[in-house]
Amino acid sequence: MSRAAIVELLHAGVSNHGIAREVGCDHGDVAGIRAELGLPDARTIKGSASPEDLFWRRTQPADGGHLLWAGHRNSTGVPAIRTGGRMHTAGRIAFRIRWDRDPIGRVRAGCDANGCVHPDHVEDQPMRDQYAAIFRAVSA
Template identity: 30%
Template sequence: MRPLDSAAVNRLATLFRAGATDAAAARQLNIAKSTAGLWRRRLGIAPAPKQPSSLRSPLTVAEKWQQFVRPVEDGHMEWTGRRRPGPSAVLEFTHHGRVHSARRVAFTIRTGREPEGTVTTECERAGCVAPACVEDEPGRTRSRRHLAVVNGYETPLAECTRGHATAEHRRYDRDGRPYCAACHALTHTQKADAA
């Protein structure tokens, strides 16, 4: 590192206070960026604030989500954005470098809060992302529990046949039929291990 005279140090201080980055100040004085950074620290001047990228969208997450939905009949919405294949297609988009789930954003739009657990489409239309048609885990369990009572599927058992507490592990199919999530996970694991 070459020594800087007082005039160069004063020029650096002026550039830093005007908002110049280490790289910009180094170019102005024809010195190394590391030298400019060293003098910034010695002078006790905070780093230049990062400028927002010109590529960043001015849209909010909800506004960006809106660009990828298309209304279809009966109040449903079709996702036109990116789909990641899998057992249940993952509908997603990127906003400011972060990947967002279309269903989770739809839930937040409807409720004003972040969802708990997995958000799924609860209507009969596959891939629907209408805010009214998606539900998080607690809401889904609550509505399906009511359906179980209406359809006569609800049972007073405190444990499943394998001894798992129903208060903790009971979940419901779309038609309200109860099942044990712990047993379901065990069966799924055993099938995967056998394959």
């Protein structure tokens, strides 16, 4: 059992049972660490916040105006939030915050900063296609 992994998942809003399954420990051990840290039960966090609110709680400003993810990552390492029974990637939430629409295709940071999820820096596939077309036109 990795205490650091448990603490990270607790801060990401994952339930005691969810952490116990993911880390492979007893949920009572997770509850004890949650109590030591003074963190509320995961239901309190999830029930009171939208994906956007949870996004802002799990990001940290970085040099150069970037925003890095400090929360949970899914099984493939993608920054993610589970709320309302659904998994949301941080990139898709960031995109909706900035553009007020769902992204098309994969969301990536256009700034090329590793791990950046800043809403002003994310792009969907049509945006990348448009930028590529503009670059080709300028380069021709």
